[in-house]
Structure formats: structure tokens, C-alpha cells
Amino acid sequence: MTELAKVYDPQATEQRWYQFWLERGYFHADERRDGATYAVVIPPPNVTGMLHLGHVLNNTIQDVAVRYRRMRGDNVLWMPGMDHAGIATQNVVEKKLAAEGTDRHELGRDAFVERVWQWKENYGGVILQQLKRLGASCDWQRERFTMDEGLSAAVREVFVRLYEKGLIYRGHRIIHWCVRCHTALSDEEAAVTEGGEKGSLWHIRYPAADGGAGVVVATTRPETMLGDTGVAVHPDDERYRDLLGRSVVLPLLERPIPIITDELVDREFGTGAVKVTPAHDANDFEMGNRHNLPAICIMTTDGVIGEAGGPYAGLDRFAARARIVADLEEQGFLEGIEDHRVPVRRCQRCDTVIEPYLSRQWFVRMEPLAAPAIAAVERGDLLFHPPRWTGVYLHWLNNIRDWCISRQLWWGHRIPVWYCQGCDAENVARDEPERCGVCGGGELLQDPDVLDTWFSSWLWPFSTMGWPEKTPTLEKFYPTDMLATGADIIFFWVARMVMAGCEFMGEVPFRDVYLNSIVRDGKGRKMSKSLGNSPDPIDVMNQYGADALRFTIVSLAPLGQDVRFDADKTEFGRNFANKIWNATRFALMNLEGADLSTWNEASAPLDLDLPSRWILSRLQTVVDETRSAIDEYRFSDAASSIYRFLWGEVCDWYVELIKPALYGDDLRAKTLVGTTLVTVLDRVMRLLHPFMPYLTEEIWQALPMQRSVDSIMIAPYPQAVAAWRDERAEEVVAALTDTVTAVRAIRSEFGIAPREPLTVRIVANGHAERIEELRGFVENLARVSAIEILHGDERPTGEPSAAIAGLGEIFVPLGDSVDRAAVSERMQRERAKIDKELKAVEGKLGRPDFVDKAPADIVEKEREKAAALHERRAVLERHLAALHG
RNA sequence: AGGCACGUAGCUCAGGGGGAGAGCACUUCCCUGACACGGAAGGGGUCGGCGGUUCAAAUCCGCCCGUGCCUACCA
Numbered sequence: 001m002t003e004l005a006k007v008y009d010p011q012a013t014e015q016r017w018y019q020f021w022l023e024r025g026y027f028h029a030d031e032r033r034d035g036a037t038y039a040v041v042i043p044p045p046n047v048t049g050m051l052h053l054g055h056v057l058n059n060t061i062q063d064v065a066v067r068y069r070r071m072r073g074d075n076v077l078w079m080p081g082m083d084h085a086g087i088a089t090q091n092v093v094e095k096k097l098a099a100e101g102t103d104r105h106e107l108g109r110d111a112f113v114e115r116v117w118q119w120k121e122n123y124g125g126v127i128l129q130q131l132k133r134l135g136a137s138c139d140w141q142r143e144r145f146t147m148d149e150g151l152s153a154a155v156r157e158v159f160v161r162l163y164e165k166g167l168i169y170r171g172h173r174i175i176h177w178c179v180r181c182h183t184a185l186s187d188e189e190a191a192v193t194e195g196g197e198k199g200s201l202w203h204i205r206y207p208a209a210d211g212g213a214g215v216v217v218a219t220t221r222p223e224t225m226l227g228d229t230g231v232a233v234h235p236d237d238e239r240y241r242d243l244l245g246r247s248v249v250l251p252l253l254e255r256p257i258p259i260i261t262d263e264l265v266d267r268e269f270g271t272g273a274v275k276v277t278p279a280h281d282a283n284d285f286e287m288g289n290r291h292n293l294p295a296i297c298i299m300t301t302d303g304v305i306g307e308a309g310g311p312y313a314g315l316d317r318f319a320a321r322a323r324i325v326a327d328l329e330e331q332g333f334l335e336g337i338e339d340h341r342v343p344v345r346r347c348q349r350c351d352t353v354i355e356p357y358l359s360r361q362w363f364v365r366m367e368p369l370a371a372p373a374i375a376a377v378e379r380g381d382l383l384f385h386p387p388r389w390t391g392v393y394l395h396w397l398n399n400i401r402d403w404c405i406s407r408q409l410w411w412g413h414r415i416p417v418w419y420c421q422g423c424d425a426e427n428v429a430r431d432e433p434e435r436c437g438v439c440g441g442g443e444l445l446q447d448p449d450v451l452d453t454w455f456s457s458w459l460w461p462f463s464t465m466g467w468p469e470k471t472p473t474l475e476k477f478y479p480t481d482m483l484a485t486g487a488d489i490i491f492f493w494v495a496r497m498v499m500a501g502c503e504f505m506g507e508v509p510f511r512d513v514y515l516n517s518i519v520r521d522g523k524g525r526k527m528s529k530s531l532g533n534s535p536d537p538i539d540v541m542n543q544y545g546a547d548a549l550r551f552t553i554v555s556l557a558p559l560g561q562d563v564r565f566d567a568d569k570t571e572f573g574r575n576f577a578n579k580i581w582n583a584t585r586f587a588l589m590n591l592e593g594a595d596l597s598t599w600n601e602a603s604a605p606l607d608l609d610l611p612s613r614w615i616l617s618r619l620q621t622v623v624d625e626t627r628s629a630i631d632e633y634r635f636s637d638a639a640s641s642i643y644r645f646l647w648g649e650v651c652d653w654y655v656e657l658i659k660p661a662l663y664g665d666d667l668r669a670k671t672l673v674g675t676t677l678v679t680v681l682d683r684v685m686r687l688l689h690p691f692m693p694y695l696t697e698e699i700w701q702a703l704p705m706q707r708s709v710d711s712i713m714i715a716p717y718p719q720a721v722a723a724w725r726d727e728r729a730e731e732v733v734a735a736l737t738d739t740v741t742a743v744r745a746i747r748s749e750f751g752i753a754p755r756e757p758l759t760v761r762i763v764a765n766g767h768a769e770r771i772e773e774l775r776g777f778v779e780n781l782a783r784v785s786a787i788e789i790l791h792g793d794e795r796p797t798g799e800p801s802a803a804i805a806g807l808g809e810i811f812v813p814l815g816d817s818v819d820r821a822a823v824s825e826r827m828q829r830e831r832a833k834i835d836k837e838l839k840a841v842e843g844k845l846g847r848p849d850f851v852d853k854a855p856a857d858i859v860e861k862e863r864e865k866a867a868a869l870h871e872r873r874a875v876l877e878r879h880l881a882a883l884h885g
Numbered sequence: 886a887g888g889c890a891c892g893u894a895g896c897u898c899a900g901g902g903g904g905a906g907a908g909c910a911c912u913u914c915c916c917u918g919a920c921a922c923g924g925a926a927g928g929g930g931u932c933g934g935c936g937g938u939u940c941a942a943a944u945c946c947g948c949c950c951g952u953g954c955c956u957a958c959c960a
Contacts, residue, residue: 006920196959219960232960264958274960283958343959388889392955395888399956487955522897524953555908556897560890562953564897572908575922586919640899640907655919663918741926748926754915783917837904844903849940858903858941865904 218270
């Protein structure tokens with residue numbers, strides 16, 4: 001281990017340690033263990049899924065939370081698994097079949113489903129392997145799949161229970177229909193394109209049946225007029241008063257249809273008159289019901305105009321639209337065309353324009369389920385992070401609509417309903433019934449449809465733990481503690497899980513919901529396949545390492561904000577990893593052969609040297625900051641806290657400060673700083689382990705110390721030790737670093753070569769002893785050859801100087817080679833700056849309001865500031881006088 | 886249309902009523918025995934605009950402009 005490479009190579013370590021952790025079973029949760037538990041269920045990725053940066057962030061956050069809790073000694077369960085992803089998976093396999101020149105209908109249902117299972121075995125779940133590469137510490141022994149026997153049983157159980165409660169029903173309604181996937185979709189799966197799409201608003205005249213001018217309607221989908229069975233106007237609309245009770249003639253088909261009045265009509269929009277097409281629009285369907293209008297279905301499931309479309313039958317919906325518009329114009333019915341942004345729904349899976357379609361489907365009555373889910377959040381049983389999502393969640397639940405759960409697919413959970421061929425009864429059962437429960441008939445036919453994929457996902461927090469059986473896992477780990485997911489699936493998944501948890505388990509499925517950032521590309525665009533702007537995380541890990549990617553993405557993703565990510569930003573994490581690696585390399589090189597114990601939490605290492613007391617004191621602050629940041633889900637704050645300490649304090653200062661001791665002959669001194677350095681590295685590696693698991697394990701294993709456990713992932717998470725705090729050391733080292741920085745600045749600004757000897761003179765403001773304490777360090781770090789302490793009123797003139805808080809005033813005599821004009825110029829610049837500041841501070845102090853009303857300590861601070869500025873100004877004046885004199 | 890975020894250095898973003906910060910980029914110097922994936926020093930911002938509250942506003946409030954997201958029965 002002493003021959004460490006100069007540059008950290010992640011490839012060499014990652015595989016090895018992951019294997020090690022797996023073999024030791026450190027990811028496994030044990031129901032029989034006592035003590036506090038911490039449980040997280042993974043948002044199950046699609047079986048067809050490939051890892052993208054959104055997954056990387058989401059799973060890194062879960063892994064951080066879970067590894068942190070594990071190190072804190074909790075009994076931790078991170079439940080992994082996958083979703084069968086009905087439409088997505090069926091699409092994948094269908095595409096394969098198409099490439100083979102066949103299709104699922106030719107294959108038949110059973111053979112097709114068999115093919116999907118085969119595909120799953122051969123190609124599915126790549127993403128889980130990718131998550132392992134990322135370092136995810138899931139309990140893989142428990143991996144679940146939503147189509148597993150156990151989870152399928154849970155689905156049937158839930159269906160039957162809700163049916164028996166009257167919460168599942170079959171209804172004839174307008175649903176979202178994908179003409180390509182040939183299935184119904186839920187509201188959430190048929191999202192409206194952002195900002196609408198370019199379209200037109202056609203104004204069409206429907207002449208009165210009795211010969212009058214009739215009415216002009218405005219529509220964005222003229223083809224649906226073939227199914228019009230009425231025209232609606234607002235009851236109070238004066239313009240149409242004389243049309244009430246009359247009829248108009250539907251152009252092209254010449255069908256008489258009534259004028260009705262309905263409050264739903266917006267008088268401001270279009271012409272204030274709406275064509276009513278009950279079979280092809282959800283609002284029109286409701287209106288049709290209210291006014292007993294017939295619903296005429298004019299389209300086939302392929303989106304082609306059907307028989308009811310008369311001369312347009314056989315045309316695709318968009319071709320029909322064009323033809324109809326042309327015909328209307330030719331026949332003089334078209335009154336005008338406006339450009340118009342049209343809200344278009346598209347299939348979430350295939351992007352095809354959705355057709356509102358009247359159809360018979362299964363629904364879940366949601367209101368009764370929503371009530372407890374609303375109450376739970378209002379009671380504070382469940383908290384959103386950041387909290388603003390609470391409103392989004394509540395708004396959706398308060399305006400909930402019934403959930404269409406049937407899908408006309410083959411891949412998924414078959415609806416557990418058998419229709420009696422004798423008496424038509426619905427037989428709903430957990431297992432296939434032998435005979436009809438109503439008439440006893442033996443001829444039963446199962447509903448051909450399957451359930452919405454989310455109908456299994458909403459049970460995930462408890463179905464994965466064995467529900468409906470009363471398992472020890474459920475007993476131990478339900479409810480879970482945290483759910484980390486994207487805000488885009490609050491409705492799809494989070495809210496539904498809460499409802500299912502309340503309904504079937506009697507309590508919310510998790511206490512904290514962490515909504516992680518959306519990862520965008522460097523230009524702020526959403527990562528998407530079609531844009532090709534999403535770097536493959538595996539490539540990024542190959543180039544920079546898994547730890548680098550984890551650390552970078554967590555650092556970039558503050559709670560509640562989106563994150564812009566470019567692959568090359570990973571240099572941030574890579575450089576940090578390398579810095580840590582080299583700090584360790586430095587320790588090992590200099591402590592070769594030593595076997596140091598580390599400082600024990602119970603010991604108070606007061607007889608240490610100044611830098612060691614200082615760094616151990618600073619360590620306590622980082623420990624506190626890191627713990628509270630993770631506890632509050634401020635993962636990026638935790639990461640930056642560790643980063644700043646390790647790089648900015650340990651590497652930049654501590655390592656430099658102890659070099660003399662380390663290189664010296666004093667064995668005791670050497671051991672003390674060595675032990676401290678190893679202590680600090682040990683604690684920081686443990687702090688950092690949840691973020692960078694591989695690197696920290698590699699380094700921790702290499703540290704020359706004894707270990708009570710064989711892996712950092714089960715080592716205790718550091719706790720602050722009050723006895724290690726040392727305020728005096730912090731104050732003194734602050735004076736030290738200020739001094740060094742000031743001297744280096746003078747050196748640099750006046751072009752004094754790095755190796756040129758330099759004397760520093762210090763006017764000790766009662767800090768002579770402190771200066772003696774720091775002398776060696778300053779000489780070393782600032783490359784100062786001599787330090788003179790000035791006593792009494794002696795003041796150098798014409799020399800660059802700086803005031804150091806807690807120490808005194810330092811002066812650097814310059815050699816003859818230095819350009820006096822440059823010195824003068826710099827001093828004048830500083831004086832100008834001081835004058836500006838003085839003006840502000842004295843202006844403040846000059847206002848009676850400020851002195852009277854501001855808190856005394858603030859006023860005092862301003863006075864001290866003014867005094868210091870004056871003093872500094874006087875020094876500059878003296879120097880300048882000397883330079884010019 | 887309504888709601889929620891956000892607008893701070895060239896870029897990406899922290900901070901949040903009393904001294905403008907980090908990383909990257911940039912300039913100068915340094916291959917000093919952990920690290921050039923490094924070290925040292927430095928330049929750069931009227932903290933989106935306008936008002937208000939306050940002794941004091943980048944920070945709180947209002948309006949406006951810009952950006953992003955979410956919701957909706959915009960036919």
C-alpha cells in the first residue's frame with residue numbers, strides 16, 4: 001500500500017469493494033435484529049430502463065441516506081426492485097416481433113406473454129446492474145418485481161377488496177385512448193403538451209333548421225362534427241336568445257340537431273356557441289348526459305372515421321379533418337380560420353395524439369381513498385421536502401377524479417373479473433372461480449384487459465414486504481422512513497401510495513418524501529433521448545469514477561432546485577477524489593511502517609501541538625455540520641462542508657503545518673502529528689463514506705491504524721467530541737493563516753521571488769508570546785528567513801504592511817531591487833479603498849438614528865471598524881510620507 | 886388564466902436585515918520531497934428593474950420585466 005500511484009484510479013477499486021460488501025452481507029437487513037430501523041423502498045425503475053442521470057441523483061441520495069443510517073447503527077433496509085412497465089415493455093417486445101416479421105396477434109396472447117417473460121430474463125433489468133456500479137447498497141436478496149407471484153397476489157387482493165367496498169366499478173365513459181397502443185390511459189399518462197400546440201380554430205356555420213342564419217360554432221377538431229348531436233350556448237347569452245328551443249342543421253351530414261343551453265359554455269370564447277360531440281369529448285359527454293343527447297361514435301379504435309361518418313368513413317382522423325374543412329369551405333359553411341394554441345394530449349409512451357373516446361372501462365372511485373391521504377398530510381404524518389410540494393399534493397387530492405385502471409394490453413396483471421356467459425354476472429375473485437357466483441353456470445370468461453401498471457406500483461411499500469401476509473418484514477420495517485423521488489410522479493405514484501398505505505395498512509407508507517432535483521443539461525433543457533443531450537452515466541463513471549459522479553451530482557443538487565449537469569463537471573468530484581487520495585498518500589509515505597492508533601473519543605488530547613489541536617477542533621464543526629445537513633436532507637450542504645474542510649483546512653493548512661514535525665527527528669512529535677492526521681482522515685473518510693463509498697473504503701483500509709470492524713460502511717458515523725474543541729487554538733491559527741497570507745500577498749504583489757529571503761517585522765500588540773509560538777510556522781509557510789519583534793513605539797516606515805487580527809501589525813522591509821513607485825502606488829490604492837470604507841462607516845456613525853436605534857453591539861462593531869481603519873490609514877500615510885520624502 | 890419557484894462575478898450556483906461568497910473560467914508566479922486532477926497571489930459584481938418598510942435591504946413587502954415548472958372543463 002505504500003507504493004500508491006500519483007493519481008487515483010477508481011476502476012481498480014470499485015468492483016473489488018462492491019464485491020466485498022456483498023460477500024459480507026452488509027447490505028442485508030435482518031428482521032431479527034433489535035434496535036431502531038430505517039427503511040427505504042426504491043422507486044422501482046422500469047424493467048426496460050437504462051440508467052440516466054436522474055436515476056444517478058435519485059439513487060445516490062437514497063444511498064447516502066441509507067449508508068448514513070447504517071453507520072449510525074440503525075437496522076437499515078433498502079428495498080430494491082423493478083416495475084413491469086406495461087406499455088413500455090409491451091412496446092419493446094412488439095418492436096422485436098415486428099423486426100421478425102410477425103406480431104402479437106399472430107403469436108397469440110399466451111405465447112406473447114411468454115415472449116415478454118423471456119425478454120425480461122434475457123435483457124431486462126440492466127439498470128439494476130448499473131445501480132450496483134454506482135454503489136447502491138440495496139438489499140439485493142430481496143429484489144422484487146411487480147409481476148412476481150407475491151406482488152400479483154397483492155394486486156388481486158386489492159382489486160377484490162376495493163370492488164367489494166364498492167370502490168371499483170365498470171363504467172361507460174370518455175377516456176383517453178391511444179390509437180397506436182390501442183389502450184385506454186389514465187389522465188396522468190395522457191399529459192397535455194406544455195403551452196399547447198400550433199393549431200387552428202375553425203368557425204363553422206350551422207344554419208337554422210327552419211331556414212334562419214343559425215349559429216356559428218368554433219372548433220379545433222372539425223372532424224368531430226360528424227358526431228355532433230347538439231349545439232350549446234350559455235343560458236344568459238343575449239345573442240342567442242331567439243335560437244332557444246330551435247334546431248340547426250349539421251352541415252355535410254345534414255342532420256338536424258337541437259340548440260341547448262348549458263352553464264359550462266364560456267361566452268367569451270370563440271363565438272360563444274359550442275358544438276356538442278358526446279362520444280368524443282369529455283365535457284360534451286357530460287353535457288350530452290345532462291340534456292339527453294345521443295352519443296354517436298364516429299371513429300374506430302385506430303383513429304379512422306367509421307360508418308357513422310358517412311362519406312368520410314375510412315379516412316384517418318387527420319385526413320378527414322382536412323377533407324371536411326375543404327368541403328365546408330366549398331359549400332360555404334366555413335366562416336373563418338384563426339391560429340390557435342391547442343392543448344393536445346399525447347400518449348406518454350409513444351407520443352401519439354390522444355383521442356377522447358367513449359368506452360367501457362374499469363375505474364377506481366378515488367374520493368373515499370383520498371380523504372385519509374389528505375388528513376394524514378394535514379396532520380403532519382407525512383412531510384414533503386421541500387415543503388412547497390405539499391400544496392401540489394393536496395390540490396390534486398382535493399380535486400381528485402376517478403382512476404381509469406383497465407388497459408387493453410397483454411402484458412400486466414389480468415383483471416380478476418370473470419363474466420358469466422350464462423347470466424352476464426361479474427365474478428370478482430382472488431382466484432379463478434369454477435362457476436358463476438350468481439347462477440352457478442360453469443361458463444366463465446375472464447376480462448381480457450390488464451391493470452394500469454401503477455395499480456401494482458401504488459402497493460410497492462408493503463407488497464414488497466409480503467403483504468397481504470403478516471410478515472416479520474412488514475412488522476419490522478413498515479412504515480418506511482423516506483421516499484426519494486422526482487416531483488413529476490407525485491400524482492402517478494406518491495399520492496397513490498399514500499392512499500393505498502392508509503387504506504390497506506392503516507398508516508402512511510413513509511414519513512418523509514424527498515423530492516429530488518430534475519437534472520437538466522448544461523443549457524437547462526430536460527434530458528431526453530430525442531435531444532440526445534443525456535450523457536450515459538456509465539461513460540461518465542468510466543471516465544471519472546462512480547464516486548466522482550456521485551459527489552459531483554449531489555453537490556450540484558441543492559434541495560428543491562433543478563440542477564444543470566454536463567459530464568465535464570464531474571471533474572469537480574474527480575479532482576476532489578484525487579486530492580483526498582494524495583493527502584492519504586502523503587500520510588502513508590511519511591508514516592511508513594507505523595501502526596498508529598487514532599485518538600479515541602474519550603481522550604482529550606490537550607498536550608498536542610497547536611496545529612493538531614486546531615484541526616481536531618475544526619473537525620468537530622464539520623461533524624456537526626455534516627450530520628445536521630444530512631438530517632435535514634441538505635445533502636449538497638453536507639458535501640460542501642466536508643469538501644471545504646478536507647481541502648481548505650486539512651490539505652491547505654494542516655498538512656503544511658505539520659510537515660516540519662513529520663520530516664524532523666523528534667519521534668514523539670512525529671507520532672503525535674501522524675496520529676492526528678490519521679485520526680482526522682479516519683473521521684473524514686467516515687463522514688464522507690455515504691457520498692463516496694469506494695474511495696473512502698479504499699483509503700480507510702489503507703490507514704495505518706487498528707480497526708474494530710472490517711469495513712468502513714459499518715464503522716460508526718463520527719460524533720462531535722466537546723473535549724476536542726479548542727477555541728484558543730482556532731483563534732491563534734486564524735492569526736497564523738492571516739499572517740502567512742498577508743506575507744505571501746506582499747511577496748507576490750511586489751514581485752519578490754519565491755526563494756528570495758525575506759524578513760518580517762511584527763509590532764506585537766501584546767502578543768509577543770503568540771508570535772514566538774507561531775514563528776516557526778510563519779517562517780516555513782511564508783518562506784520567511786527571519787522574524788523580528790518590534791517593541792515599544794518603534795515603527796518602520798516606507799514598508800508594505802498589514803494588520804493582523806489577534807496578532808499585531810506586520811512589516812516587510814523591501815530590498816533595493818523593489819520599485820518604490822510600485823510600492824507607493826499600491827499603498828495609495830489601499831488608502832483610497834480605506835477612505836471609501838471610512839466614509840461609509842463614519843456616515844453611519846454620524847447619523848443619530850443609527851446610534852440610537854441599532855443594537856449596541858452593532859454600533860460598537862462599527863466604532864471598532866472605524867478605529868481600525870483610521871489606524872491603518874495612519875500607517876499608510878506614514879509609509880507614503882517616507883517613500884516620497 | 887391561476888399557482889409555485891427562480892433571476893447574485895464570464896459560466897454553474899451558495900448565502901440571506903448590519904463587513905458581497907464558492908467551484909469552473911481568466912491574469913501573474915511556482916514542475917518547493919502528497920497532489921499540475923496541484924500550489925500561491927490576483928482581476929472581476931450598482932446581488933433583474935422600480936417603489937415601500939427599517940437607523941440599516943442583495944436579504945423583508947408590493948408592482949413590473951425575464952426564465953422555468955405545475956395545474957385547468959382555453960370548445
